[in-house]
Structure formats: structure tokens, C-alpha cells
Amino acid sequence: MSSLTAGQTNGSKRGATGHASILNGNSFDAEDTATLDPGARSLVERRHARLGAAYRLFYRRPIELVRGRGAYVWDSVGNEYLDLYNNVPSLGHSHxxxxxxxxxxxxxxxxxxxxxxxxxxxxxxxxxxxxxxxxxxxxxxxxxxxxxxxxxxxxxxxxxxxxxxxxxxxxxxxxxxxxxxxxxxxxxxxxxxxxxxxxxxxxxxxxxxxxxxxxxxxxxxxxxxxxxxxxxxxxxxxxxxxxxxxxxxxxxxxxxxxxxxxxxxxxxxxxxxxxxxxxxxxxxxxxxxxxxxxxxxxxxxxxxxxxxxxxxxxxxxxxxxxxxxxxxxxxxxxxxxxxxxxxxxxxxxxxxxENLQQHAFTVGEEFRSALSELAANHPSIGDIRGSGLYTGLELVMDRETKEPAETLALDLLEELRERHVLTSVCGPTNSVLKLRPPLAFQASDIPRAVDALDAALTALNA
CATH class of the missing domain: 3.40.640.10 (Type I PLP-dependent aspartate aminotransferase-like (Major domain))
Known part of the structure; x- marks a missing residue:
């Protein structure tokens, strides 16, 4: 079986016009295949060989998920992750x-x-x-x-x-x-x-x-x-x-x-x-x-x-x-x-x-309030906006110019992944974190999400 060559998994992050494709913002690059552990590398190579090059994987080190419940998922070695992204299982995983x-x-x-x-x-x-x-x-x-x-x-x-x-x-x-x-x-x-x-x-x-x-x-x-x-x-x-x-x-x-x-x-x-x-x-x-x-x-x-x-x-x-x-x-x-x-x-x-509309409203308001407190210590957080359990957190190079911070946003996704929190990005420069957890997300999950963001931003700005 042949291995992947550079660019086969996700191609260029941007097209010829400089436009950042939504599917390429938070995606694995074939150039990183050799850095994966043997099990992940084998799965990536088999996937490419049988599914073709059009598919995308999240993260520089893709995650093999095997189980989910509520707002949490687990990988193949038992690590637990807080899911801040998936609206496919909108009520929660395995409801x-x-x-x-x-x-x-x-x-x-x-x-x-x-x-x-x-x-x-x-x-x-x-x-x-x-x-x-x-x-x-x-x-x-x-x-x-x-x-x-x-x-x-x-x-x-x-x-x-x-x-x-x-x-x-x-x-x-x-x-x-x-x-x-x-x-x-x-x-x-x-x-x-x-x-x-x-x-x-x-x-x-x-x-x-x-x-x-x-x-x-x-x-x-x-x-x-x-x-x-x-x-x-x-x-x-x-x-x-x-x-x-x-x-x-x-x-x-x-x-x-x-x-x-x-x-x-x-x-x-x-x-x-x-x-x-x-x-x-x-x-x-x-x-x-x-x-x-x-x-x-x-x-x-x-x-x-x-x-x-x-x-x-x-x-x-x-x-x-x-x-x-x-x-x-x-x-x-x-x-x-x-x-x-x-x-x-x-x-x-x-x-x-389960009165989930009111739940989404109440918990979402509390989540954005906690994120606003976090922003006071991190000037790279330019804006926090949203409604219910749908929040955009925009990262900027400078709050006055509002210049988007795409590289920081993509690096932040990887830092959050290492802290077992999953999300992705959106916007024309992929500089907005798309915080969209399942409706099973609880107020008790907010500290974990905010602490992970705090630690990740601190590590990147050290």
C-alpha cells in the first residue's frame, strides 16, 4: 500500500484567490503523516487508499473516536473529550x-x-x-x-x-x-x-x-x-x-x-x-x-x-x-x-x-459571560458573540485594528485538542472559534471549557 504524498489529504489551505476554504481550516495535512503514532498512521494511509483524497480529517493529529455520551466523546485509548462542536448529535451523543x-x-x-x-x-x-x-x-x-x-x-x-x-x-x-x-x-x-x-x-x-x-x-x-x-x-x-x-x-x-x-x-x-x-x-x-x-x-x-x-x-x-x-x-x-x-x-x-430551548438560552448566556471574563486577561480575544448554545469567539492580532489572527486560531484548536476539548473554526480567515456543543452541554461543563481556553491561550502567548 502506498503512503500519502504531501497535499493529498487536504490540498492547499487556500485557493488561488487566497480564499480560505471552510473545509480546509481545521484539517489534517498529509505532510504530517510521518509524525503520527503507528496505529494512527496506518489508519490514515488505509483511509486514503480506500476513500480517496477528497475527504478531510480534523486536527494535525487526527483523533480516533470510539464512543460518545451527552457532550462527551472518548478516543481509542480511553481519553475523554468535551465536545464543543457537534450539532449532528444535537441532543447529545447516544441519546x-x-x-x-x-x-x-x-x-x-x-x-x-x-x-x-x-x-x-x-x-x-x-x-x-x-x-x-x-x-x-x-x-x-x-x-x-x-x-x-x-x-x-x-x-x-x-x-x-x-x-x-x-x-x-x-x-x-x-x-x-x-x-x-x-x-x-x-x-x-x-x-x-x-x-x-x-x-x-x-x-x-x-x-x-x-x-x-x-x-x-x-x-x-x-x-x-x-x-x-x-x-x-x-x-x-x-x-x-x-x-x-x-x-x-x-x-x-x-x-x-x-x-x-x-x-x-x-x-x-x-x-x-x-x-x-x-x-x-x-x-x-x-x-x-x-x-x-x-x-x-x-x-x-x-x-x-x-x-x-x-x-x-x-x-x-x-x-x-x-x-x-x-x-x-x-x-x-x-x-x-x-x-x-x-x-x-x-x-x-x-x-x-426536556425544555431544551430554555436550557440552550440559559446555559449559553452563562457560557458567554464566563468567556467575557476570560477575555479580560487575553487581548487576542477580540469579540464574543452568539445566542443560545452557539457562540463565535473571534481572535485578533490587535483589538484596535481588529486584524484577524488565523494562525493563532488554528494553533489554539490544537492546544485545546491536547487539553481534550474539541471545536473548530469559521469565518473568511478561519479566525473565529465555532463553539457549538450538543444541547446536552451543561453549566457544570463551562469551567472545563473556559479553563482549557485559558491554559491554551496562555501557552500560545508565553
Whole structure:
């Protein structure tokens, strides 16, 4: 078996334009293979040989995880790690309610959606009840990428336009269509020629939610005018209104809402990508878009929906979905299968039964308060922002200039890994720590997270 050659695992950290790809920020480099212990080196080489070079691994020394529970995971030699990153097991790793629901359904039936099954319909009605009344239909798929792919197609069918607006570091998935609307993938992916890219409402550099909101509104308005002048036809805007991949901007301002409503007034649709902010992650509301008081035309979700079991969905206003659904049949073999739906129903029931929205709000506020106290001793912490259990901690070279500290951020991830705390980065220069633990994260976990950050920053600045 041949060994990896340099660059095969993750390629260049940046594309030809200098753009830092979201998938390469916190990733293993093949050049480091020889430094790994024999067991890890063998797994990395076997993985590359059988899975190919496109896959990415986290960390300069990849971790072999074997078990998880709640907000904790364990590696193959028994080390325990605090997970500050994963929203795939959104309730927490190995949640018993999901395990029980999946097991029960597996003993009964699992097939596709071309047969009647009350569980699928019951769940559709239940999840739609969490959304505005105008959102009254839903289609099930397996991943957020598929949901966004479907939404882009539905929006184009409804409006007759082709051009979408997206933010400059947006990531919406990995199908050909969706990758072409995900600027964060960098120069490795060719963007759709009709896509218009706008900056997110960067509350840190604009200095306030109002200034950032106005800048965002003006950028969207300018993009609409450009689309209309070009003849491409406005299809809409696709956005995660927590701007997760852009750097996590959760500041609320009516101008963000006004920008979305302007798109709708000019005939476009608003696709709310809720893969990251949905399912009470932000604490203040069940869905991220609800914090801004907007009503989307299409809502997409994925990762947290089944706590790790593949299920995703695209919810829609029926009048928006009708031109697509009446023009063609649509079938997704595994989308909405009874076992995945059982997992999704267990997630929804647990969120309500354990009052996890309030939990996310309360613990998130306490976490950011503790991080703010930490920042007083570490001038490289430029900004702490977020809502609920979703926090962005931006590292800077200097607080006055707000120059991003990408190298420090990536080094910090490795120091945290050595202290058994896991997270990752986001933003245009990968200088923002994305602190997004499972909803099982407790107030009692905060000291461990903060102490690890304190020790890691101290070590790096020594």
C-alpha cells in the first residue's frame, strides 16, 4: 500500500484567490503523516487508499473516536473529550430516547415513502407546527445538501428567475448545484454565474447591529438591482440568518428583516437554511429565522433533525412548492423512511420534554459571560458573540485594528485538542472559534471549557 504524498489529504489551505476554504481550516495535512503514532498512521494511509483524497480529517493529529455520551466523546485509548462542536448529535451523543425510538421502529418496518405510514405524516404535521402557519408542506430527504438543492430548484421553478443572492462565506452543501451557491468552498468550486455574493452583517467590524444591518440591506438591494438589470431574473436569497459559516453574527436588527422582505417584494423567495441554527440551537426561538421576525418561503434543515440518523427536510409555502410539485414527481429513496422519522420524532419530543430551548438560552448566556471574563486577561480575544448554545469567539492580532489572527486560531484548536476539548473554526480567515456543543452541554461543563481556553491561550502567548 502506498503512503500519502504531501497535499493529498487536504490540498492547499487556500485557493488561488487566497480564499480560505471552510473545509480546509481545521484539517489534517498529509505532510504530517510521518509524525503520527503507528496505529494512527496506518489508519490514515488505509483511509486514503480506500476513500480517496477528497475527504478531510480534523486536527494535525487526527483523533480516533470510539464512543460518545451527552457532550462527551472518548478516543481509542480511553481519553475523554468535551465536545464543543457537534450539532449532528444535537441532543447529545447516544441519546437514549433516539436509540429506543430507532430500535423499536427497526423491529417493525423500514422502507421508503411510496407506502402509507402514519409516523411520516404525524411527524410532518408536528414539525410544521413549529413554523409559521404559511409554511404548510414539507418534503423529506437525507441531508441538508439535498434539502438545499431541492429548495434552489423549487425557488427557480416558482419565480422563473435563475439568480440567487448568498453571503460571502456561506456554506449550503455539496451537490453540484448547492456547491455553486456556497462561496466558502473557495476556488476549488466554480460558483454559479448568476449568483450574487454579499457580505454578512458583521456586527464586530461595523460596531453595532444597526450599522451592520444597514450595510447588509444596502448590499442586498444593490444585488437585486444588478440582477434585474442583467436579465438573469431574481430567484431569491438563500441565507442562514445566524451567518454561521461567515463568522456567526446573531445580532438582531430590523434592517436584516427589511433586506429579506425586499427580496420577497421584488418577486424572489427566501430560503432559510436552518441546518445549523435550527432546533432551538439559538435559545431565543425554535428556528433561527424567527429571531428576525421574517417568514420564509422555504425552510431547509438537516444535521440536527435526527440526532445523527440521516434525515433532512425542505418545508415550504404550498403556493411556492406547487409549480415544482405539479410539474414533476419527486422521489428520494431513503428520505423520510420510518426509522429516520422515528429518530426525528424522538428529537422533537425530547426538545419539548426536556425544555431544551430554555436550557440552550440559559446555559449559553452563562457560557458567554464566563468567556467575557476570560477575555479580560487575553487581548487576542477580540469579540464574543452568539445566542443560545452557539457562540463565535473571534481572535485578533490587535483589538484596535481588529486584524484577524488565523494562525493563532488554528494553533489554539490544537492546544485545546491536547487539553481534550474539541471545536473548530469559521469565518473568511478561519479566525473565529465555532463553539457549538450538543444541547446536552451543561453549566457544570463551562469551567472545563473556559479553563482549557485559558491554559491554551496562555501557552500560545508565553
Amino acid at each position: 437514549p430516547a433516539v436509540i429506543d425510538a430507532v430500535h423499536r421502529q427497526m423491529t417493525q418496518l423500514n422502507t421508503h415513502t411510496r407506502y402509507l405510514h402514519p409516523g411520516v405524516i404525524d411527524y410532518a404535521e408536528d414539525i410544521l407546527s413549529t413554523m409559521p402557519g404559511a409554511i404548510d408542506q414539507i418534503m423529506f430527504v437525507c441531508t441538508g445538501s439535498e434539502a438545499n438543492d431541492l429548495a434552489l430548484r423549487v425557488g427557480r421553478e416558482y419565480t422563473g428567475g435563475t439568480a440567487y443572492i448568498a453571503t460571502s462565506e456561506a456554506y449550503h452543501g455539496n451537490t453540484a448545484l448547492v456547491s455553486a451557491h456556497s462561496p466558502s468552498l473557495g476556488s476549488a468550486e466554480k460558483l454559479d454565474p448568476t449568483l450574487r455574493v454579499v457580505d454578512p452583517p458583521d456586527t464586530y467590524r461595523w460596531g453595532s447591529s444597526r450599522a451592520a444591518g444597514v450595510a447588509f440591506y444596502n448590499a442586498v438591494a444593490s444585488a437585486i438591482s444588478e440582477i434585474e438589470a442583467s436579465g438573469d431574473g431574481l430567484a431569491g436569497i438563500i441565507a442562514d440568518l445566524s451567518f454561521s459559516s461567515d463568522g456567526i453574527y446573531t445580532g438582531e436588527d430590523q434592517m436584516v428583516r427589511a433586506a429579506i422582505e425586499l427580496v420577497q417584494q421584488r418577486g424572489g423567495v427566501f430560503i432559510a437554511d436552518e441546518v445549523q441554527p435550527g432546533f432551538t440551537r439559538l435559545g431565543e426561538s425554535f428556528w433561527g429565522f424567527q429571531r428576525h421576525g421574517v417568514v420564509p418561503d422555504l425552510v431547509t434543515t438537516g444535521k440536527p433533525m435526527g440526532n445523527g440518523i440521516p434525515i433532512a427536510g425542505m418545508a415550504a409555502r404550498s403556493e411556492v412548492l406547487e409549480p415544482f410539485s405539479t410539474a414533476r414527481p419527486y422521489f428520494n429513496t431513503f428520505g423520510g423512511n420510518p426509522v429516520s422519522v422515528a429518530a426525528a420524532q424522538a428529537v422533537l419530543d425530547t426538545i419539548r420534554g
